[in-house]
Structure formats: structure tokens, C-alpha cells
Amino acid sequence: MIRFLLLFSRQGKLRLQKWFTAISEREKKKIIRDMTTMVLARQPRTCNFLHWKDLKIIYKRYASLYFCLAIENQENELIALEVIHRYVELLDKYFGNVCELDIIFNFEKAYFILDEFLIGGEIQETSKQIVNRAIEASDMLQEGDSSEWFEVELFG
């Protein structure tokens, strides 16, 4: 099971956090601090795995963003890397050549994509097409809502 996913910048600024188990805010802050210092201290071209307490930390850097995933001890590290990569692919597909700013300004979209891909710490859908289709459909629904809303605004 995946315990949490963090995205942070090279400066250690948190860009996205997803916790799959209930953790108190204080604990969260501590973990975030630990993760950023640990991962940012790593030299380039070293392996992507770390041990932290009873968890395995798998991180990968894409441009200026670090993706950091914590999995339980019996899980497969390579699959975790695959999960990170798949999420980046999904973001890339949605935003079109995704960059850090896309995630900063549309952070709720990044969460929506993640929610279609992972749920409760497990992989929900391994097919990229199906995830994309679900996101598109939800967005269509949202647009439908907004146009309706404008009508109300203008003629209500």
C-alpha cells in the first residue's frame, strides 16, 4: 500500500500532498520536512530508493519537481517508480508538456487526476486511456455546470 505522495520543488516548497492514511497535521509537517531534507540531499545519479523508519521512500526528479512516494516494506520499489512515472505521464497528457507552474496554478486538477489513478493507497486504474477519459468526462460535466450557472446569473 502507498502511504503518501509528495511533490516538492528543488527549493523544498511543497506542491502537492496526498496522504492515504489518517495522520495528524503535526506528524504530516514533520514527515514533509524529513522527506524534503532527505531527498534534496541526494547526489545526482544515485539510486532512487531510501529507507525511512519502516517505510521505503521512492523518489524521482522530473525537471524542477521531485516526486516522492512512500510505500510499505513489502511493496515493490520498481512498481512504485512506475507509479510515479505513470502519474507524470497522465499530468503531461492533461496539461500538454506539463511544468511546475501548471501544477501550482491548477493544483486541484492535479489532485483530480491523481484521484482517478490512485485511491486509498492502491492503484485504481492501470490504463492511461481510461483515466484520461474519466477526467475529460468530469471536466465536461463541470463546464456544463458553469455555463448553466452563467445563464442563471444573466437571466435569473
Next chain:
Amino acid sequence: MALKIVKGSIDRMFDKNLQDLVRGIRNHKEDEAKYISTCIDEIKQELKQDNIAVKANAVCKLTYLQMLGYDVSWAAFNIVEVMSSSKFTYKRIGYLAASQCFHESTDVIMLTTNQIRKDLSSPNQYDTGVALTGLSCFVTPDLARDLANDIMTLMSHTKPYIRKKAVLIMYKVFLKYPESLRPAFPRLKEKLEDPDPGVQSAAVNVICELARRNPKNYLSLAPLFFKLMTSSTNNWVLIKIIKLFGALTPLEPRLGKKLIEPLTNLIHSTSAMSLLYECVNTVIAGHDVNGSPFLPPFSLALFLFLRFQLCVQKLRILIEDSDQNLKYLGLLAMSKILKTHPKSVQSHKDLILQCLDDKDESIRLRALDLLYGMVSKKNLMEIVKKLMLHVDKAEGTTYRDELLTKIIDICSQSNYQYITNFEWYISILVELTRLEGTRHGHLIASQMLDVAIRVKAIRVFAVAQMATLLDNAHLMTGNVQRKGICEVLYAAAWICGEFSEHLENPMQTLEAMLRPKVATLPGHIQAVYVQNAAKLFATLLKNQEGNTDRTAAQETSQLMIDRLPLFVQSANLEVQERASCILQLVKYIQKLQQKDVEVAEEVIALFAGELNPVAPKAQKKVPVPEGLDLDAWINEPPSESESEDEQPKAIFAKEEPKHSRARHTEVDEKELAKRREARKQEQANNPFYIKASPSSQKVYQEAPGVEHIPVVQIDLSVPLKVPGLPMSDQYVKLEEERRQKERVEKKKKEKKKRKEKRGGRGKKHDSGPESEEDITPAHMVDIVTEEMPEDKKSSKHKKKKQKREKEEKEKKKKKKHHHHHHHSDGGGEESVQNGTVEEEEPLPVSVCHQSFTEIDIQGNLQDGSQVVVSVIFENKCDNFLKTMEFNVLDSLNSKLQRPEGSGPHDGLSVPFQLPPETRSSGTLRLSVFVIVFPQNEDSSTHEKLDFKLHFTCSSYLITTPCYSDAFAKLLESGDLKCSSVRLEGVNMPFHHLLARICFHHHFSVVERIDSCASMYSRSIQGHHVCLLVKTSGQTVSIDAKCDEPTLLGNVLDEIKQTFSQC
């Protein structure tokens, strides 16, 4: 209305949206906190408006601020408002905010239940999806209980999009509300064969997680999973299934056999590294299990072995890969093999040594872990040399400390098995003391002490080294950062003092130990300094008096008298105490010296006697004191007339093996002598055996190659280093030479032999590589494990102590057999189990008031014949109760469950001690064979604190909930016998009456209609008991049915009694 909306939308134009907020924060880098606090104020205003769009926008911004670390819990209710919007746009934002901000203690979650239920059943699948996603993050036990049914229904939704989400959420629900697992499981199992691959993989995921927690319940699914494994092409799913099998195979070895083929196929065919790695890992984990519990036919064993080898080969490929990740994982998997198959790892030593040079620290650490298992006598020096290089190069103290502990671990493993030259090891330790800022000074110190004590031959060398360390102590104390390392001085001072006869220049060392700078060391080290200065002083006196040079001796005394006052003033108690004692002693000696009295012999007698290591089980070797017969009765045995008269004998017969060692004295002298001779012979042949006599010294001197270690050279060859500190590298060379020489000698011998034999195929042997056994260690280690030296002189003082202990024990034993009278206010009313509590008190004369109260007797559902009794022990006296023993005499129908291997009459020792005026509770387990009668047996026989346990039939009943339909079926079945009872004059409300029956007799109410109720309970052996309780006025009538009439009768009697008492 319209106006209001228009007004709202005009307001909105001035609102910040999320993008504005983010931009604003980025533009206010200097005063971010201030900017955000104004933003939060704005958000608070926005949340007060009625317009849901405004609220949603505000909540969205809050979610962003929450990520930045701001507390937004105050807006929880607003989040719920946004969640309940009918518009998907806002609902989505609301649920996102909730999933980021809510946790189990968020109280507004209670308000969401109905909203979530509504969303779950929404005709729009995305509404449902959003609700499910949110739920996965903040599900609480309450939500899980209330919504379990709704989610279960969704598992069969027409849309796979909903099905797969529902299946995955179900796992979270199981965790929060485990009762839901049973009803949901059939449907979950069904989903394994869902036509949609996404739903299928979701079900696999959930079952894998469940099976990991409790594999044995999922064995029945193995065939289904096997089918999935052979048919699926989805690697994500395959990995999960293989993991699942990894959890199942330990329980079902036959499964392992079946898996061989598909796993091997996958290993050969897959191109996905993640899958390959998973297969290899599973095979490795399973190899042990497959091999041990059952013996496979030879062909299969061979096959298993080959498959295992295949995995190890694959791991090698991983480690050789240029991808650092694969290298890391390969090493990680290797370390798993190391535990079970060290040989398989050793063959890849070259590769692992290479990894030590890797630039990636994680990889080096993994390789270090592996090194432990692959050292041998031959390569130890080489490997440690390599590690020492790393120590020098290492940046960062954590990695360096890791290296240091690993070096010591590797060298000291299994009693220094791989060290052939201890001078080398001592110099490695000394080199390690030069490390900056290590925390492991005490580790090095304890190694130095251990080696110096146990390897007698090394003492001369060690003492010289330690003296140099003491001389250069300023190197260690000068820097504050080096605090940890000064622990080494503790060892150095002790070794120099204890073995001071080996010192070359004791005067210099004594001076070094009494330097004023020493006062800056930690107290415990100073104390050792002072004490050992005294030892040194004694040795010096002896030397100097021998020389008939009186002035030198007096000068030494004067030095002590000059320097010791510094320590007398120490703030540390121990230092002060020792220093003032020794100071007075020296002053007295000085007086005697002035009268020309020879004192050296007496002074040295203060520290006489050699310190020897003592084995943990040495006590066994101590003979039984004279005149003590362990088999004799201390008290008269219980009278013969008793029915179980043979039991006391049986107790001692059982215990006999325990005393067998002590009873060796009874074996006749000849036999003893013979055995001793044989043992001595064995010891003589065993180089690792402790030898208390000086013979080991001789062995060392005779050992070849030792004279080849020219200690003097060391100083000359390393002028740049601290003078006198040796370089371990030299020893590598020296050791080579030594081995070379040994080899040559051996060859000579062999040649001689061969010449005698005239010919042979000797050449092969000559050119062959040096094998492990060929290397003989240069020094011997005293290994203390099980045995004690036969030579009793060597540990005089120790033995005395042991004797004393023994005597004390005897005293206690005697006391144990005295009859004390104890009070018991124990809880049994009439029916009885008798038993005793035996106790040992620290004080001989005192009557002990200890009581215990039985509180609870409960049947155990897991095992139909087990009853758990909780007992509270309370110590009412002023003495500390150290040990207590608890015993219940077995009766025909009940038996105390004792740990395996103990006899039928042994007591259970109570696993805690009781300080005065305290109470503590313990449990004991009894096996009961027939439960339909209350236990009733006649009372106690002997000693100590007698107590009664009251086992009513009700205590065999277990509160078991029962649904009314099942209850009705049970009554209809007709297997039950009927009985009834009437209670008169019960003056209590009906629900009190029911509660009373539930509480005292472990029933549960099935159904209650007005003044009539049906109740149900089950015994630990599965008898059903049904009651129909009716009340009218003060009369209560109970009709009861049970499949065991005797039990029923007794239960009813007990119920009657309960009500007669009130």
C-alpha cells in the same frame, strides 16, 4: 432574488480566485505570512455569503493554503456546505477539500453521513465517484459502519468505473469496521472474475492486502489466483498475485511446488524488471520454506536448487547493471539470501567488494551489510583495509560511524573467528581512535578490553599501544567534538594498570595518568585513571625496591602525593572517594619508606590475582556444599494415607534431570578422573578453548611466525603519524609473510612425508590456493561460552561468591518448605478448586499477608475446552514479594494449562513481582473436559495460601449475539430439551432484570416485546441455551431450552440464586 444574485456576481468580480491567490503569494515573497493572513480574512468574508460559487472558490483557496501549512480546520463546516452542493463543479471542490483537511477527529464528519449516502446513490456516476474518492481519505469507523451496505451495493454497480472504486474503498471500510468483511467477502470474491480488468485488478489488490494480514483465511482462493496468474498479462496485477502467493506458500508447501513452473517461466520470459525482481524475491523467500518443512523427492530438491541458483544469477545481473536502482535492489535481495544461504552470496564477493567503491552511499551501505557474511580468515585483512580507506575518505559522520561499527562487527563476529593476528586488530582499533567526532568510542574501548583480557599473548603489545594512547591523550581530549572518543582512554588506563608488569616505561605512563589535564575527562574515566594509577604505583614500587634504589621509590610516592589532591577535589563522588583513599595509602607507605621498610610486596598484594573471564553458565560447575543432600526431605513428606500418595515422589523424579549436574559428585572418583582427562585432552586440541594455566602463553611462544613481528619497526616506518601508533597496514604485509613462511614449512613437512611415501601427486597441492584451514591464527582467544576451566585456582574469588549464592538459595529453599499461615479472602463461595501460592520472601521472619481475589472466569471461544481465569494478586504486607508460584491441583475434570515440558504438578511462576501495598492481575488457563456441571471438589491439602476458584456453569457461557430468525429456527428444530423456573418476589424493573441476566450469566437479548424477552447464549462447547423471560407483577417466569438438560438445570439454578440474593 435576481438582484441579490447580480449583487453577488458583482462582488465576485472583485474576489480573488485561486490563480490570483497563487500569484499574489508569489509576488509577496518577503511578507508572505502577512499577505496570507489578509487573504484568510477575505476568505472568511466570502464564506459568510450565501452564494455557493463564492463559497466554493473560498474553499478551493483554503485547500491551497492548507497545503502551505496553514490551519484551516475552522472552515470544516463550510467545506461540508460546498460538498452538499448539487452542482458537480462545487461538489468536486468540496470533496477535495474534505479529503485534504478532514481526519478522524473532525467532528463535522458526523454531519456528512446522509449527504455521502445521497451522493453514493446519485444517478450521475461522477457524483458517486467523487464521493467514493473523498470517503477513501476520511472514512471513520462510524462512517464505515453506516455506509458499508451502500458501498457493498456499489460493488455490483452497472458501471465498472464505480465498481472498481467501490471494491478498493471496501478495503478501507474493512479496516475501520471489520464486521463488514464477512458479509462483503462473497461479493469481493466474485469481483475477481469481473469482466472489466480494472475491477478485477482492484479486487486482486484488496484481497492481497487482506491476505497479507491473515493469509490462512485466503488459502481457498489459491486455485482462482493460480488461474489468474497464468492467464493475466497485466504486470501490475501479476506482481500483486505473486506477492499474494508469497504470503500463502509458507502455509501450504504444496503451493510452492505448483508455482515453480509459472515463476520460472516468468523469470525467463519477462522484460519488465519489476516483475522479474518480484519473482526472484518470492523464490528467495520461498526457498527456505520449500526446502525445510517437508522433504521433496531428490529430483524436485535439485530442481528447487537450480531455480534458486537461477535467481542468484539473475541478481548478479541486476547488481552488474549500470542502473543504480537495479544495483541497489540486487544487493538488497542478496542480503535476504545471506541469512539462509551465505555460501551462495560468498561466490559473488568480487562484485560486492566493487560496490563498496560505488559513489552512491545507499549502495555502499547495502554492500556493507553483505560484507559481514563474506569475510574469511584469508580476506579479512584485505577487506578491513579497504574499509579503513573508506573511513578516511568518508564525508559525513553517519556513514563513517556506520563503517566503524561494521569494521568492529566484522572483526569480532563469532569470537574473533576470522582474526589471525591480534596485533593487527589492536592497531586497527588504535587507528580508529583517530576518527573525528565518532559516537562509538565506547565500542572501540570495549573491544580493546575484551581482546586484552581474552588474548593473553597480546597483552604485551596491547599495553605498549595503550601507553602510547595515554601519552597522547591530549589528541583526544583537546577537541570538544571528540568527546565520544575519550571513552577509549577508559580502556587504555585500565589495560595499562591491570597489566602494568608488561609496561616498558611505567614511570612515564604513571605521569601521563596523573596529568592535571586528566581532570577535564568525564568522571567515570577519571575514576579508572586513579584506581589504575595505584596499580601502576604498586608495580613501580616493586621494580624500584628490587633495584635497591630507595630514592627512586620515594620519588614515585612523592609524585603520587603531589598529584592526587587534584582528584580528591573532584566533583565526581567516585573519583573523590578513590583518590582520597589512595592518597592516604600512599602517605602511609611514604612513612614506612622513610623508616626503610620494604612495602612493595604488601602494596602489590592489594591488586593480586588475575582476572579471568567467566562463562555464563559457570555456576553449574560449582559442587554442592558438603553435607548437603539435595534429595533428602527437609520436611516430612505428606502422609501415606493420602489418595495421591505417589505424587510427591513424582515431583522429585521429574526434577531429577535439573540436579543431574550437581549430582556428579556421586559418580565414583575413577570415572571422574577419566572424564577430566578426556576433557583436558579435548581442550588441548581446541585452540579456542580457555586455558587458565600459563600453558597458553607457552603455546603462543611456540607458535610459528610470532617472532616475525618486529614491533620496533613500526615507529620507523611511519614517521608522519603520531609516534608509537602502529599502522595496521604493516600487519597485512607481515601476515602475508607469516603465512608464506607457514606454507613453506608445511610444504617442507609435506615433502618429507612424500619422500617417505616415495612419490605421489603432490604438485597439485603445492600450487593450489591456500585454503581456509591452512591459516593458523597467530594468537589464541579465550572463548567463554558454556564451559568453565577445570583449573579451579584461577577463579578463586568468583567461586566464593558463587558458593555464597548457592547457600543463600538453599536457605530460601528450606524456607519454602516451611508452612506459613496465610490469609485468604479469595472469592470462591462454595465450589472449589484447590491450589497453592508459594512465595519467597526476602526477609526470613514475617508473616505474609498476601491476598488474591478471583474476579472473572471466562470461557474461551477459540478452544472449546479452555477457560481463562483472571486473578488479582494483592500484597498486603510490607515486604517485597519477589517470586510467587501459582498452582492448581488437577482434578478429573479440569487441568491447569502449563508450559510445555513441565510436569503435571509443577506450579506456574507468576510473571511479576509485588512491591508492598500493590496489586497486579494475572491470568491462568484451565482445560475443562465436561462443562455441564459446576466444578466441585474437596478441599485443600497442603501449604501456603489456599484459594478457591468458583466455576459456575454460567462462566462457560459466552455472550453470543443471535438474530431473531436464527433464534426461531433453533427453537423449531426440536433438538432442545425444555425446562422452566419461576421466580417470586423479584422487585425490579424488567430491563434491570434482563441486564442482570446478561451480565451475570452471559446472555444476550434476542428480542424484547413489552414484558417478555427472548435471550440466547452459547457454551464454549457449543451448547445452545435459549430463554424466554416473562414478567407479571413480581413474578418472573423463565422458560428455557437447551440441548443439554444438565447444563440447563444448572444454569437455571444459578439464575435463581442470582435473584434470590437480591
